[in-house]
Amino acid sequence: ATPNSGDVRATPGSSRPHVVLLPSAGMGHLVPFTRLAAALCSGHGCDVSLVAAVPTVSSAEARHLAAHFAAFPAVRRLELDLASLDVSEFAGADPFYVRYEAIRRSASLLAPLLAGGASAAASALVADIALASVVIPVAKDLRLPCYVFFTASATMFSFLAYLPTYLDANAGGGHAIGDVDVPGVCRVPTSSVPQALHDPDDIFTRQFIANARSLANADGLVVNAFDALEPEAVAALRQGTVAAGLPPVLAVGPLSPAPIPAKDSGSYLPWLDAQPARSVVYVSFGSRKALPRDQLSELAAGLEASGHRFLWVVKGAVVDRDDAGELTDLLGEAFMQRIHGRGLVTMAWVRQEEVLNHPSVGLFISHCGWNSVTEAAASGVPVVAWPRFADQRVNAGVVARAGIGVWVDTWSWEGEDDGVVSAEDIAGKVRSAMADEGVRKAAASVREAAARAVAAGGSSYRSLAELVRRCRDGH
Numbered sequence: 001a002t003p004n005s006g007d008v009r010a011t012p013g014s015s016r017p018h019v020v021l022l023p024s025a026g027m028g029h030l031v032p033f034t035r036l037a038a039a040l041c042s043g044h045g046c047d048v049s050l051v052a053a054v055p056t057v058s059s060a061e062a063r064h065l066a067a068h069f070a071a072f073p074a075v076r077r078l079e080l081d082l083a084s085l086d087v088s089e090f091a092g093a094d095p096f097y098v099r100y101e102a103i104r105r106s107a108s109l110l111a112p113l114l115a116g117g118a119s120a121a122a123s124a125l126v127a128d129i130a131l132a133s134v135v136i137p138v139a140k141d142l143r144l145p146c147y148v149f150f151t152a153s154a155t156m157f158s159f160l161a162y163l164p165t166y167l168d169a170n171a172g173g174g175h176a177i178g179d180v181d182v183p184g185v186c187r188v189p190t191s192s193v194p195q196a197l198h199d200p201d202d203i204f205t206r207q208f209i210a211n212a213r214s215l216a217n218a219d220g221l222v223v224n225a226f227d228a229l230e231p232e233a234v235a236a237l238r239q240g241t242v243a244a245g246l247p248p249v250l251a252v253g254p255l256s257p258a259p260i261p262a263k264d265s266g267s268y269l270p271w272l273d274a275q276p277a278r279s280v281v282y283v284s285f286g287s288r289k290a291l292p293r294d295q296l297s298e299l300a301a302g303l304e305a306s307g308h309r310f311l312w313v314v315k316g317a318v319v320d321r322d323d324a325g326e327l328t329d330l331l332g333e334a335f336m337q338r339i340h341g342r343g344l345v346t347m348a349w350v351r352q353e354e355v356l357n358h359p360s361v362g363l364f365i366s367h368c369g370w371n372s373v374t375e376a377a378a379s380g381v382p383v384v385a386w387p388r389f390a391d392q393r394v395n396a397g398v399v400a401r402a403g404i405g406v407w408v409d410t411w412s413w414e415g416e417d418d419g420v421v422s423a424e425d426i427a428g429k430v431r432s433a434m435a436d437e438g439v440r441k442a443a444a445s446v447r448e449a450a451a452r453a454v455a456a457g458g459s460s461y462r463s464l465a466e467l468v469r470r471c472r473d474g475h
């Protein structure tokens with residue numbers, strides 16, 4: 001369909017809707033967006049454009065984008081040149097949150113981008129939650145339907161959607177966030193609330209609350225979740241129990257890893273191939289954060305003392321471009337020699353979904369970034385949850401309630417002073433989790449439910465089809 005002059009909107013009813021996807025920053029957001037892009041274009045017959053704000057914060061994002069566009073040439077790449085941002089205003093702030101802010105302040109550039117670069121008129125915009133409050137008005141001006149994609153758990157989404165009600169009811173107490181009872185879902189204790197949210201002036205807090213208050217203005221809400229893993233949260237969001245006036249909620253998870261051909265498979269695959277079935281503990285704290293040095297040493301000693309084989313992905317810096325350290329500097333030459341053969345430690349990027357689906361992997365020590373949780377659920381690997389930051393304790397609660405893993409909720413959390421979890425505690429938890437038949441069975445059953453949800457006719461498949469239908473019909 002050809003737009004009227006100056007109109008970026010496709011004529012409703014076009015047989016192939018053109019969906020424009022707008023992620024924010026960080027692999028935790030980019031990965032589910034590229035998975036959504038792949039599902040919409042390969043499985044559901046959409047034209048898809050993906051907006052990339054360049055240069056990316058991390059090199060992992062740059063590599064992932066390049067691999068994605070190479071694997072899916074049909075997905076159009078639109079580059080958003082950000083308006084310049086005076087970063088001195090955000091000294092010391094998390095670089096990914098600062099990037100959210102930079103994109104937010106560039107929202108007005110979307111109109112010319114869509115008019116010029118998109119070449120085909122758009123049917124709908126799907127924007128990252130971190131950008132919601134500024135992008136929805138821009139889409140409204142363009143008369144484009146706007147969907148908000150929440151890249152984390154439905155449980156965290158219900159917390160976000162309920163927070164304005166909570167804050168308004170507790171206005172007498174200022175901004176203080178105590179235990180939050182999310183109606184129909186669960187209690188989020190104050191100790192599980194993302195650290196930043198305790199500070200009303202934090203840049204993340206300001207974005208988070210503005211985004212929460214904007215949800216009712218979206219045309220629909222998309223979440224990478226499925227019933228079997230978060231039955232209460234998915235139902236409560238759909239039924240309006242969490243907050244009144246929300247648009248339709250579409251649970252489309254777990255979004256499947258896109259088949260991106262790998263250039264180098266790394267040394268870990270042959271090593272995994274050589275290990276017995278379900279014998280390896282995979283350890284990763286995600287793409288965003290580094291453990292403090294003293295905790296790294298205890299973790300190393302704990303993995304060694306557990307007696308199990310392990311594959312450990314170590315991060316030494318927040319942004320990978322800064323990660324110049326050597327493994328031996330971080331962990332010591334002696335440790336590397338002692339674990340040789342039994343443990344593989346790497347600072348390189350691994351293809352996590354491939355690792356989790358490898359038959360020799362039997363346990364995942366995870367920070368519980370939501371993508372990691374969905375990947376563990378989809379592959380049936382039990383989790384030892386060790387959340388450190390942001391929404392990760394909320395996600396760890398999901399893991400524990402679903403029975404697909406264990407969570408010691410007293411283990412350290414960034415910003416708490418009670419410090420370091422000992423090698424002995426870590427070794428004990430690894431041994432008991434590796435021997436836990438109940439958790440293994442629950443993980444296997446959630447894996448099957450995940451596969452059913454995304455298969456043709458499953459709940460998540462139908463939700464995605466519903467999103468496509470709505471985009472095509474112009475609402």
Ligand code: UDP
Nearest residue numbers: 028031286287288349350352369370371372
């Ligand atoms: N990931 C990966 N290899 C790594 C580290 C991370 O493939 O070495 C992927 C992981 O599979 C997930 C994403 O990067 O898809 C990280 O997102 P998540 O939400 O788990 O955590 P975050 O990094 O945002 O804290």
Ligand code: UDP
Nearest residue numbers: 026028129130152156160207208211390391
């Ligand atoms: N988030 C949100 N509103 C925002 C920004 C982020 O709800 O304005 C969510 C995000 O999807 C995640 C949590 O808040 O559930 C923490 O955000 P962060 O960007 O730290 O997620 P991460 O990159 O660590 O996965």
